[in-house]
Amino acid sequence: MSDEFASAAMLRVLTQGLRELGLPPLVSSTARAGKATATVDLDLKLAVVQHALRHGGVGCLMHLGRGVHHHANEPTHRAMMSARAPIELVARWQRLERYIHSRHRLRIAAQGERWIEIAHQGVCDGVYPTLYESLVVFGVIAALLQANGVRKLEIHTGELKLFPESPGSELEKLQLLDPMRSWRLSWGSYATYSGSALKQSSAEDLYACSDWPQWQRQLTSHILARLIDVPTITDAAAYLNVSPRTLQRDLKQREMSFSVLVGDCRARMAAMHLIESSLPLAEVGFLCGYSDQAHFTREFGKRVGMPPEKYRVSFQIR
Secondary structure, three states, X not given: OOOOEEEHHHHHHHHHHHHHOOOOOOHHHHHHHOOOOOXXXXXXXXXXXXHHHHXXXXXXXXXXXHHHHXXXXXXXXXXXXXXXXXXXXXXXXXXXXXXXXXXXXXXXEEEOOOEEEEEEEEXXXXXXXXXXXXXXXXXXXXXXXXXXXXXXXXXXEOOEEEEOOOOHHHHOOOOOOOOOOEEEEEOOEOOOOOOOOOOOOOHHHOXXXXXXXXXXXXXHHHHXXXXXXXXXXXXXHHHHOOOHHHHHHXXXXXXXXXXXXXXHHHHHHHHHXXXXXXXXXXXXXXXXXXXXXXXXXXXXXXXXXXXXHHHHHHHOOO
C-alpha cells in the first residue's frame, strides 16, 4: 500500500464518472469514496484510472470529470464554484493540491485573456504524472470550468485537441511520460461574476444535485434542520417510519453509516457558511453542531483537507 495520498473528493468524482459513462464501478473505490476523510491512498486512485482504461480505453479518461456535477455543494466543489474567473479556479485547484500534499501540481506557465498554458509536474525531481493521470485531472478541471460558466472550452497538448472530443487513437500515440508536456486551455467566454455560479444557498440546496433516493434526501433535510441537536438514529428512523435496523441496513447498502452522514451534513453546512457569510468561526461551529472549536477544526479538516479558517480565507466570496 502506498504512503502517498490522493483527494477523496477526486475519487468520488471519478467513481461517479464511471457510472456516467456506463462503465462498471470499481467496488473498492465505491466503498472508500464514502469514507469521512479528505485523502485516500494514492494506489486507490491509480486503480480507478487503470480500471477506466481497461473498460473504456484512454479516450474516456478526460470525461470521467463529468461525475463532478453529482457532488455540487460538497465543500471541495463549493471552493471551486465561488471562483470568479477561469484563472482563479485553476489557482484554487493549486491551493487544494498543496493542502492535500498532492505529489503532482499544476503550474501556470503563461496566460492570456482567454487562455492558460499549464504544466502538470511532480513535486520532486523524477516524479512525473503519466499521460493518464494528467488526462483525468484536466477532465475534472474542464467539468468544473464548464459548471462555472465557461463556454466553448478547448484543451490542447501540442497540436492535438483533447477536449471536448478525446480522440483515443491519437492519444495512444502520445508518450506516456513526458516531463515537458504542456496543456493549453482556451475558451470563448465565461460569466463575469462574484460567485455567480454559486448562488446564495439554503440547507435545502445542499443535496439537490445528489443522486440519492428520496428517503435519503428526506433524512438529510431532517438532520440539517437539527444540526445543533442532531437526532439519534432511533429518532431519524421514526421520522422515516422505519426501524433503526432497517435504516442502518439501507445506509450500509450505500456504503455509509448514520454518523458519517451526520458528519457530511455538518461539513456541507459549515462550508456554505464559511464561503457565503461573515459569521465568526465559533458561531459557524455552533450552528453546525460541533461540540467546540477544537472539534470543528479537527472534523472539518479531516473531511475537507484544511481547517475552517484556511478554507474561508482561500475561498470566501468577496
